[in-house]
Amino acid sequence: MATTTPDAVPLSIRELTADVGFVRRILRGRKWYGTEWYITVLGGTILVVITAATLLAPVVAPHDPNEFIGAAFTPPGGGLQTLVARSGESPVAPGAELSGQTVGVQRNRNGSNLAKELELDSERYQNQEALLDGLAGGEVDLIFLDQDVAKELVTSGSGFEVVIQELGRRYFLGTDNLGRDITSRLTWGARTVLGVAISSALLASVVGISLGLLSGFAGGRIDRVLSLTMDSIYSFPGLLLAIIMAVMLGPGIFNVAVAISVIYIPTFFRIVRGQVLSIKESLYVEAARSLGAKSRNILRMYIFPNVIPSVVIVFSLNIADAILTAAGLSFIGLGLPPDVPDWGYDLSKGHQFLVAGRWWMITFPGVMITLVAAGFSLLGEGLSEILNPRLSEN
């Protein structure tokens, strides 16, 4: 039985073809591929979840990523307001309509946004102290307080009472310096990151594979010139190359993708050229040639399909790297136009408020970049062990 068979013993055909569910098949993958299978599945799962979230962004994201929805620097989980009055003097009963009332709020905070949204008249105060004095002194009868502040302040004997516990909306991951909802920016930002990274890897692979096939198959002078050129690009610091390309091409999603793709062309070129050189010498290619097959057909039918597995691995690893490079570019402030929600850009904005203690602005975008990059890396690593069993001897 499968449960008692050691990993090394081949499973019976019945085991392999047994009609089991998707989840169980994934869990069984380890029997064929070893622990690498889990690495692959872990990477794949991360990517599926994030891709799904960003494809569903219009539904999942609570707000428009560019809308100044809340007050600036609302901490994670904050935003909810509590309606507070002097004990026993509330002009409205709990749960009743608020319209027509005048509410005291703190300027530029979520309370003043809420009053505007509910179309209430508001009395604005410069800070929390003035607001509480205003309420205690009878200038206003009702005030909006941040829920956590209210919880702390309105205890028995403080002279205040809670009228309505929860009003307004909660910002799960807080808001940034312009009051934009970070959760929404992260959800939409995944599109930008995935779009840039995948299209740059696609561009790089198309160019790199074509040149690699050409170089390896044609040999001679073409091969030497191409190899030297690719080696020179490869030895140059990638980010620097992307920086000057991005500066020259100007801002724009497609331009960034082009700028980044240049770095990765040599990677595809090298792996494809190396494979072509070794496959070209193999017996079956020689056999095809001696039977009179055309070069084009040899390339198309015998060499290209054998290059694909290595390309898949490099592709996945390259996307991971491209994500980091793209984030680095926008952190420096190059590449994307400012109205595109982007994690790297958010981090560079957050950097300015780091000393002020706005930790949420720099924490979450970075976590997302790491997750996506790690997803592609894990997938590529796992796949390389699975698709290249000879390497996995190590």
Added chain:
Amino acid sequence: MSRGLQRYILVRIGLTLPMVLILVSLVFIVLRVLPGDPALAILREGASEEALAAFRAAIGIDRPLHIQYFDFITGVLTLDFGESMTRNRPVVEEIKTFFPATVELAIFSMLITATVGIGFGAYAAKNRKSGRDYGIRVSSIILYSIPIFWLGLMFQMIFGAGLGWLPVSGRLDPGNTPAYTITGLYTIDAIIMRDWDLLVDALRHLILPSLTLGLILGAIFIRLTRANMVDVLEEDYITAGRARGLRERTLAYRHGLRNAFIPIVTLLGLQFALLLSGAILTETTFSWPGMGRLIVDRIYDRDFATVQGSIVFFALLVMGFSLIVDIAYGFIDPRIRY
């Protein structure tokens, strides 16, 4: 020096020259030939026609391409990168001011990279296929997936802004500028001048940036070390040692690691381009006045001459470095010959 080694070095130098030419020409193509007007790129949309024309004349891109190319290559060969357009001094002087900071950061980062990489890599190889091995491998993948500048931000937030233990920007405390520099590396200068306060200050500023850069590169290095160690540990002499009853630890760390060391150090040298890429981001995060900062700042200052000169300098640097690494490898390992 043997004939074989001489030939190897000559061929290697002979190969470097065309590569330098290709790389420098690529820089030229990107900056001058590709669509995209440097004047427009630097001055941005909305600049007046006169301003654009003046800018083009100032950097000489209003002349025919082949003349520009000739001037460009002559400039590179004579190490003359022209005058900075915003600071009244030659670009070479600018590079001399900013380069030592990058070197200092690179050296300290490499120390951390080597320690972390060899330590964990060798340990993983010794315990191959164990839970610890997989743990180290997965951790290194995740560590490498962390954006370098974000790790820096987190360090700044925790150890700088949060705990207040370490400074978060610059090479020295404000006001603590040494009167003169000898090497430009403040730590080494401080040791030469026996100025221990300066040394402590310089080291305190170095800790976070070099940890940031060193740890991320260390993640790659763990994997390189592990792969090399695994190969070495399968050699016959290791099996022979095991048959003679040597302890596993002695086998792995004394006999194995010592032989894996040469390829590992060479691989470390080959990560040079990666080190420079990482340095650009680390310097931006920590306001570290090195080459990366120079380039990024001057892009914003619209100083095309300095940007171009610094990029060419980087091109020459990576080529020179890989030449040195390869030649050193040729000396160490007699099997490497053309």
